[in-house]
Amino acid sequence: MQNLEEGERVPIPLYQAKAEFLRTLGHPARIRILELLSERDHAVHELLDRIAIEPSNLSQQLAVLRRTALVVSRRHDGEVVYSLSVPEVRDFLVTARQIITNLAAVQGDLEPELTPAKSAR
Amino acid sequence: MQNLEEGERVPIPLYQAKAEFLRTLGHPARIRILELLSERDHAVHELLDRIAIEPSNLSQQLAVLRRTALVVSRRHDGEVVYSLSVPEVRDFLVTARQIITNLAAVQGDLEPELTPAKSAR
DNA sequence: GTAGTATATGAAGAGTTCTTCACATGCAAA
DNA sequence: TTTGCATGTGAAGAACTCTTCATATACTAC
Numbered sequence: 001m002q003n004l005e006e007g008e009r010v011p012i013p014l015y016q017a018k019a020e021f022l023r024t025l026g027h028p029a030r031i032r033i034l035e036l037l038s039e040r041d042h043a044v045h046e047l048l049d050r051i052a053i054e055p056s057n058l059s060q061q062l063a064v065l066r067r068t069a070l071v072v073s074r075r076h077d078g079e080v081v082y083s084l085s086v087p088e089v090r091d092f093l094v095t096a097r098q099i100i101t102n103l104a105a106v107q108g109d110l111e112p113e114l115t116p117a118k119s120a121r
Numbered sequence: 122m123q124n125l126e127e128g129e130r131v132p133i134p135l136y137q138a139k140a141e142f143l144r145t146l147g148h149p150a151r152i153r154i155l156e157l158l159s160e161r162d163h164a165v166h167e168l169l170d171r172i173a174i175e176p177s178n179l180s181q182q183l184a185v186l187r188r189t190a191l192v193v194s195r196r197h198d199g200e201v202v203y204s205l206s207v208p209e210v211r212d213f214l215v216t217a218r219q220i221i222t223n224l225a226a227v228q229g230d231l232e233p234e235l236t237p238a239k240s241a242r
Numbered sequence: 243g244t245a246g247t248a249t250a251t252g253a254a255g256a257g258t259t260c261t262t263c264a265c266a267t268g269c270a271a272a
Numbered sequence: 273t274t275t276g277c278a279t280g281t282g283a284a285g286a287a288c289t290c291t292t293c294a295t296a297t298a299c300t301a302c
Contacts, residue, residue, distance in 0.1 A: 255290100268280095
């Protein structure tokens with residue numbers, strides 16, 4: 001985990017790196033991909049079978065994930081097989097699910113309480 | 122984004138709700154806000170002191186977080202105080218940090234092989 | 243070589259999100 | 273009431289992201 005000192009790599013503030021990472025995950029197709037890859041490695045055409053999306057769109061989304069280094073690809077028997085490069089992503093998505101569940105609960109609970117009286121008395 | 126009207130609650134696929142949630146978090150200012158709120162509750166002007174951002178922009182970002190029910194606000198002594206409504210967000214951000222660290226490592230490892238010494242991203 | 247399957251890329255338009263600005267509101271002190 | 277500080281909102285353009293389409297590349301079989 002050393003910093004490369006060659007050249008000048010401006011250290012991106014951590015919260016900005018986080019934002020970039022979360023934004024990368026913030027897309028239904030990409031999340032589906034990562035979930036499928038959490039189960040096991042998949043070839044592109046396998047992903048295609050399980051996600052309702054055009055081939056070239058899938059490719060684009062895979063490219064995004066590759067750029068962020070969240071996945072890696074290798075060629076095997078004329079197919080390209082993708083896998084997660086950071087296995088923690090799996091737990092991460094599980095945590096996300098938890099929060100969303102809580103969020104749904106909170107959203108329901110809060111609704112009646114805070115409605116401001118914008119009454120025009 | 123989707124507005125839920127009273128009565129008609131369309132069940133959103135989970136991976137789409139996740140995407141929405143992650144996209145909400147995918148913004149530097151909003152992450153900063155959530156991190157600060159993880160430490161303790163903050164009044165708006167306190168946040169303003171610690172984040173380099175225009176007041177009205179901060180307000181906008183707070184509005185986004187309120188809409189998603191990630192934060193709640195209350196008025197106290199002429200100030201508006203914000204707090205996290207889902208405490209798990211804190212652990213979530215910690216996990217995110219871990220992944221990003223690993224990611225940086227992976228990116229570092231891959232670099233010599235795949236890039237023509239020009240990666241500015 | 244050609245053909246065929248699998249995957250990737252670039253570019254364009256549609257759509258969405260961000261930031262800024264001007265103004266609006268809430269509340270309290272004078 | 274008027275003033276003043278704290279916060280919020282709507283609107284507009286810039287900037288970015290998504291999807292689609294056409295085409296390109298990689299590899300294998302013939």
